[in-house]
Amino acid sequence: MISLTVTALVFGIVFLAELPDKTALAGLVLGTRYRASYVFAGVAAAFTLHVVLAVAAGSVLTLLPQQIVHALTGVLFLGGAAVLLMKKDDGEEEIRKPENQSFWKVAGAGFMLILAAEFGDLTQIMTANLAARYDDPLSVGLGAVLALWAVAGLGIVGGKALMKRVPLALITKVAALLMVALGAWSLWEAIAG
Numbered sequence: 001m002i003s004l005t006v007t008a009l010v011f012g013i014v015f016l017a018e019l020p021d022k023t024a025l026a027g028l029v030l031g032t033r034y035r036a037s038y039v040f041a042g043v044a045a046a047f048t049l050h051v052v053l054a055v056a057a058g059s060v061l062t063l064l065p066q067q068i069v070h071a072l073t074g075v076l077f078l079g080g081a082a083v084l085l086m087k088k089d090d091g092e093e094e095i096r097k098p099e100n101q102s103f104w105k106v107a108g109a110g111f112m113l114i115l116a117a118e119f120g121d122l123t124q125i126m127t128a129n130l131a132a133r134y135d136d137p138l139s140v141g142l143g144a145v146l147a148l149w150a151v152a153g154l155g156i157v158g159g160k161a162l163m164k165r166v167p168l169a170l171i172t173k174v175a176a177l178l179m180v181a182l183g184a185w186s187l188w189e190a191i192a193g
Contacts, residue, residue: 041111058131
């Protein structure tokens, strides 16, 4: 059974954490060069793979005693908040153009770009963290994949317009604040439990 509460919470956290990431920029760049649906197909497939790996890793953590899981997830959330707040914008990454505009070439380029750029990324670690925290792999996986797809879609279709309306610094601070709150809550549960 899927918990809409957990799914919504995970969606919000992952969405806010991923929005200021290089993925939105990469999606924007790819989306301006190639057919958006082809780019999205590749990017969505890569994000799905990342979420499956993260949820599997987080599910393994649930085998540990609850106090240790709460302490570990608390520290990881606080570390993630620190990474978000200290992260500098390193500019655009170079994207190699596929030789033609076929579905497989464009989707493959999007898939490989995201697969490489996002492996071990903060949102993948957060997804594993959330899977361990809630012990609900389906709800966490669904929330995370939908959030990542939403950010990719926004980046591909309308990244420039969104970034003009919502300051990236504000999005980053809100995501970091949510992570601090979750980290503090997890640590409190580890100590109180």
